[in-house]
Amino acid sequence: MSSVLASLESLAATVAGALPCADDLATLTPEDEARATQVLGGIRSSVVATISLLAADIERKSARELGTEGLAQKRGFKDGVGLVQNLTGVGRDEAVRLVRVGGLLETAQAVAPVHKGDDPPFDAGERSIAALAALPGAWDVPVAVAVRNRWLSAAQGDALRQSLGPPQLTELAPAWRAAALELIGDCWSGQWTPEDLARAAKRVRASLDTLAAVREAEHCKELRSFKRFVRASGMVHYDIELDPESDARFYGPIRTMLSPRLGGPRFRDAAEIARARELDEDPRSNEQLMADTVVDLVECGGQSESNVLLARHRPQVMVALTAADLKKARAAQAVFRAHHAGDHSHCPGAALGLNCAGPDQGIAWIDGSDTPITATDAVRMLCGGGFTPVLFDETGQAIDVGKDQRLFTLRQRRAMAKRDGGCLWPDCPMPPDACEGHHDNPWAESSANHKTETRDGTLFCRRHHLMLHNHGARIERRGSQYWLLWPGRDPVLLHAKSGIRAQLRAQGGTR
Structure with missing residues (x-):
């Protein structure tokens, strides 16, 4: 048995003997309970980091090109992730994340090595954006070192790296690194969860590479679907996937009608307060109310020349875009005309050596969605009505809020x-x-x-x-x-x- 394995088994025995039982935990004060959770979280982070390094090495030794000689394959598993899953008892998604985090930690070790007994290159207790910015290497090196130094949790680092993703053009790498550093700083100051960080990184990615964001938005539209099938019980099941724009149109009326039950704004006048009270006292679950509301809306739309059910409180969906993106949308209309007529000389794809996908349309954001839409789509939505435009300047200040009544009466x-x-x-x-x-x-x-x-x-x-x-x-x-x-x-x-x-x-x- 190696000394490393012997040390780990001894540690496992020590930890098992030191961990309190449920009765012991019940005696803790609220302050001690919070501190105990924090201490155990730190222990867990250390253990997860070590498991991640092992998981990454197992995956590498189980590479497909090794065939039956791979570590996992010799044990009867398809790949290294499957072996990690079996050895740790975690789900496959978590095993994949362990492999990714292990890769991050290996990157950190290669750039800023730390050996047992050596002084660390940074003071792990003093978080420093400047120290991360000075590191050599790829855009994600600061993320890797931040995770290794416990300046970010493994979940935060993985969320940032996965959501920001690698730049599609090498010339964008400096902007990507700067964005990663800024997001790390924001995560520290805002005490973000991994989910918060993932959403922010996704928004930043779309803003840095609007051409890619436009392609992804168009791809998102292509994925929309609506399926219906009847279960053996006789219940009818619907499976629906919508892009952000379609979801705003679909869910907006539902949210407006059920606002008091879904945590939205409360109504103010007597009739609305009475309606809110009815909703609060309604014995149906939120899921049942939503199902009934969808049926009512579809029935109303099918029987009415125009939907007057929401005439008084029409759902107001905000669409935000910058003045620069509005300018792109304006210019895109002229370029679109030339593009579809066969003239691609003004299309940015051709200039960058990419397949020509039309002009740079800019991006815009729908309330409640972290996935951008194209600015030209935003202009089209405003044409159709039911959406309120909010225009921002380069400093982030709102400079114009359009009328919320773009619908024809x-x-x-x-x-x-x-x-x-x-x-x-x-x-x-x-x-x-x-x-x-x-x-x-x-x-x-x-x-x-x-x-x-x-x-x-x-x-x-x-x-x-x-x-x-x-x-x-x-x-x-x-x-x-x-x-x-x-x-x-x-x-x-x-x-x-x-x-x-x-x-x-x-x-x-x-x-």
């Missing part, structure tokens, strides 16, 4: 429905109640366009409304006619599908 929608007769897109059969109101004068182009007028609005189904914005197309009103201006194509006159328009045209009232 019920009266305006009725007028548009009679005028357009449904989706104005050529050959689209969708009726008016399946359409969205499109603001022909883009909100992002001028403050003069921050108004909702019937004559400057047109009806399109959601699919064609998305196509309009995603391809940089425009609707132009010429007198009483509406023209589709598609990039690289001749203007197309949009013909209304309503009886009244056909009558007026036949009588010479419109062209």
Whole structure:
């Protein structure tokens, strides 16, 4: 038996004998209980660090290229993670994390080695961003050393490294390192949990590489799904995955209607207070209330020309973006038109040697989501209504809060429905109640366009409304006619599908 193993087994026996039983713990004062938990947490951190180093070495000695000669394979396991899982009794996700943390600790040892009996390169009790910044190596070296020095917990370090992730372009590495250092400092000052740190790192990553964030946002949209199947019990199960924008549209009304039960703001006037009291006293669980609310909303939407259920307290979803990203969204519309017409000379992908994915659209943020959307999507959402824009300058100060009423009113929608007769897109059969109101004068182009007028609005189904914005197309009103201006194509006159328009045209009232 090696001296290391003998020492560990002796330590295990000592710890087992020293740990108090439940009766002993019950005698602790609240202050002693908190301190005991802290002490045990420190012991756990030390043990996890050692296990992580072993886990990383086991994974390396079980590499796939070693085949049947791998350490794990010789013991009948598929990979090193499986062996670690078996030896420690943890779940697979935790075993994977142990391997990752072990890799971080190996990196720290390679850059700033510490040997038993030697003086450490840093005073482990004095946290220092300057000391971390002076370290050589890759962007994640400060994270690795912070974990080794116990300046970050293993969970915090892993969350930061995984959520910030490696830069996709080598020239972004200095910005990544600076971001990692700033996040470490924020974690110290804010006493962040690993979850807090992961969310912050995810937001920073999107802000540092907006092109990658746009690609991820588009990929996120592609993953949306809605599945339905009937269980043997007769209950019907729905499985739904939504991107942040769709979730804001879906969950916003539910949260508004059930706000008092879900921890949201309390209503103020007598009728609202009475409604809140009813919700508090409702014997149904929150899950049952949410299920019933979804059914009610779908039924209401299916039976109404316009949803008036939320007319008084329409869910206000805030969309935040910087002035710079709004400028990108404005510029992107022109680049989109050229891009879809085959001219990629202004697309940033071509300049960076990447596959051309269109212009840099900028990013924006929906309330309650750490996953950004494109700024052009934000502009499109503001066109559709129900979202409130908040514009920020480079210092983080809000410089403009838009109107929360971007929706066409019920009266305006009725007028548009009679005028357009449904989706104005050529050959689209969708009726008016399946359409969205499109603001022909883009909100992002001028403050003069921050108004909702019937004559400057047109009806399109959601699919064609998305196509309009995603391809940089425009609707132009010429007198009483509406023209589709598609990039690289001749203007197309949009013909209304309503009886009244056909009558007026036949009588010479419109062209």
